[in-house]
Amino acid sequence: MTLRVDNLKVWYRTPRGEVQALDGVSFGVADGEIVGLAGESGCGKSTLGRSLIRLDAAMRHVDGTVELDGKELPIADDERMSGFRFKEVSIIPQYAMSALNPTRRIGGMLAELLESRGVGMAGVRDELRRRLELVGLDAEVLDRYPIELSGGMKQRMVMVISTMLNPSLLIADEVTSALDVSTQKAVAETLVEFRDRHYVKSTLFITHDLSLVYQIADSIVVMYAGRLAEKAPTDTLVAAPRHPYTRMLLAALPEVGVRYGARRLQGIPGSPPSLLTPPTGCRFRDRCPLAFDKCATQPPFVEVAPDHLVACWKAG
């Protein structure tokens, strides 16, 4: 198992109190696996992704452990973590379009970044050129300033940079959210390509777009309100989801070819609970059509079938 997350709790400090953004998350990612992490805005998926590489000033590691390739990741210790960053764990951030220093040529910035991590630019130059070609960028892009590149080009550039040192775990944080459909496809395919060519061992693909992630992910994890709802191999999850939330999410997806005059689009009425003072018990309780009195206790995230974990009393 490449990644093993055990009861991870990461909370946010805000002027109004602590937001329990990630409240006891446990799952694993196998070697060479692309795991999709899906959920609506505010469910904690980005927090999960980011806490695996860098806790910013407002985040606080409350509990839980993270293991990568058998070694514990010291996520709460910023200094010790930097040894792992870029080399073992890497991230393609949500803000890839603005992730490059505007006043530095891209090649220059990359060289300085690599030098600071103890990697000589000369050694990787050929490989770099190959990878740029792979994503459809010309090597001369290294002599350019970020402002001269289009959004898509910057995105691809950041993808190449982030994977330059062949990390064990790549976190792709909402990398397709701001793109048009054809570019989304290209980006998703590139991620698969990176995995197939062993540039990256495992990938955590964070998104709110189920319809996209199911096309490239091997397994999908569905999050709700800071906790995991369901994890299953993609085909299983899509064909036979067990958690009511997953089922309603899938039902809410429009189908190509169906006209909705006849069948209205199903949303999920209500909204997620506040994580400042989260409710006890199952957090989906208030919106769940299957809720009953046992839901007042949080259901454990258990395996109900091989590789299929669900947190629901009704799923067993």
Next chain:
Amino acid sequence: MRRYFGRKLLIYAVTFFVAVTVDWVIPRFMPGDPVQTMLARASLRPEASQAMQAYYTGVFGLDVPLWRQYLNFWGALVHGDLGVSIWLFPQPVTGIILRAIPYTLALLVPAILLSWWAGNKFGAYAARRRWLDNTVLPVGYVLTATPYMWLGILLAWALATEARLFPIAGGYSFDVEPSWSPRFAGNLLGHWFLPFASLFLVGFGGWAIGMRNLIIYELEADYAHYLEALGAPQRLVRRYAYHNALLPQLTGLALQLGVIVAGALVTEIVFSYPGLGYLILQAINNQDFFLIQGAFLFIIIGVLVANFCVDVAYVLVDPRTRTGMRGAT
């Protein structure tokens, strides 16, 4: 880059044109014969009065159409002829001003450069250490809120009058003859130090605070977060942040030039330092309009040149302008 400079030079040209026109127009809007009014206010000896009348009638004169008067003014200007001083008649204005300029430049140039550089370095450093930040910030705000002349007054009082460490007035001591000797140089420096320090401190406070705020802002930028996520050491991130923060600081320098020059002028007055500021004060007190107008034009030219220098510096610091893109300005 050509576009960038072209645009700047156009602005400066227009500004100069406007300034000269304003300079020429204002006296004409005063009621009555401007020449007579001026000469009447200044008490002149009859022969001086007549010589002035003749000269200025040529420039302002009613015997020539307005547009020609205007062109004559420009003509004289191009020849470096700014007229004759009333107060120090018959010395030409240009000469008087040129004698004072070196003193002003000796104050301005080091003060601007040093306060900007030191303020930036210090502000960046303060952003790193909490304890430093907590002292630098209030001190910086106080310094930058201090009117230039008051700091000069305080320094003069504390270090000159009370502590007797420095002289209180003049460019050099009255009893010393100017010469190319180290003794004279030392004397000059002694007189120069307090006004320079005054200018330096006010500027320093402002730049330090500005840089501190900008660094904090830059460190929150996406590129900084990305680098940190990839494990880049703080010094690399800070280096980038500092460089990027220099750009708005440079733009700010250009914006502040007018204020800094004004500050230098009043500081000179406090110390009776024989630069342009002190000269202007005396010109005002003696109602020497031609000297004032000459000083005005020199100030304008100086500020335009300084602006241009900052523009050049900006191109050097922001590589994007070199590639033909518009930078942040």
Next chain:
Amino acid sequence: MTVSDADELAAATPAAATPVTVAGVRGRREALQVARRNRKLLVGLAVVLVFLAVAVVGPLLTDHGPNEYVGPPAQRPSARWWFGTTMFGQDVFAQFAHGLRATFLVGLLGGGLAAVIGMVVGFTAGYRGGAADEALSMLTNVVLVIPTLAVLLIIATYLRVRGVVPEAIFIGLFSWPWVARAIRAQTFSLRTRDFVDLARLSGVGGARIVLREIVPNMSSYLFMTFILLFGGSVLMAATLDFIGLGPTEGISLGLMMNNAVLWSALPLGMWWWFVPPGLGITMIVGALYIMNVGLDEVFNPRLREL
């Protein structure tokens, strides 16, 4: 002076601008609550109000004019003359209190005028774009480069009688360019936002869109800008007065310092003559700047100390 710079430039670079938020009712109430607890804002405001009180009440406490010769010359501060007397026997405290009035007047008028001009130019250039923008930008740049002092030098030389109000107006006429630039940049970015498009679609005219949709969004920023302009005007007026280009009648803090230096207060060590006026200006302007920092924290939740 250069602190306003960082703010000016932070504003001039659109991305760096104080983020404009669509403040709803809840936002305003919360802002008020935070404001009440923000130390910088409270301390700064308190200082300004204290000086304002002195300016209003002070002259009423003295039964003589600031320039009258009422006492023995060059007296140190005492119970009788709180701030001592000048070289000519004028009451320094009376001068100080009256001078404060001039200071606040200049700040209000000069700052207010500059704010209005800056806003009109900035909003028009930012919203209209095109030829109007080009013309206004050229105007802005020219006024920006010309040093205020230089122009006032020329103007004031030819005016026989000068008052506080004309001085304030002149200062206001030349202090607005950075405001216009910053507002223009912000308006550009706001212009393309959805709620503006919505207003435009419903047929609302240009000026009304600016007033109804864009200005309220920037209200916090505009208020902070006014504070900076207020402080800037006070400083500029002090400089002008010090050179002798200030009002020909009455008294001002800058003029007090001018007189002090002129009449050898420095070599004679008459600190009570030149320390109060400068200190007053420094404290008022400093308090304004600190208030601004506090306001920034109130309006910008991100800056608040966690």
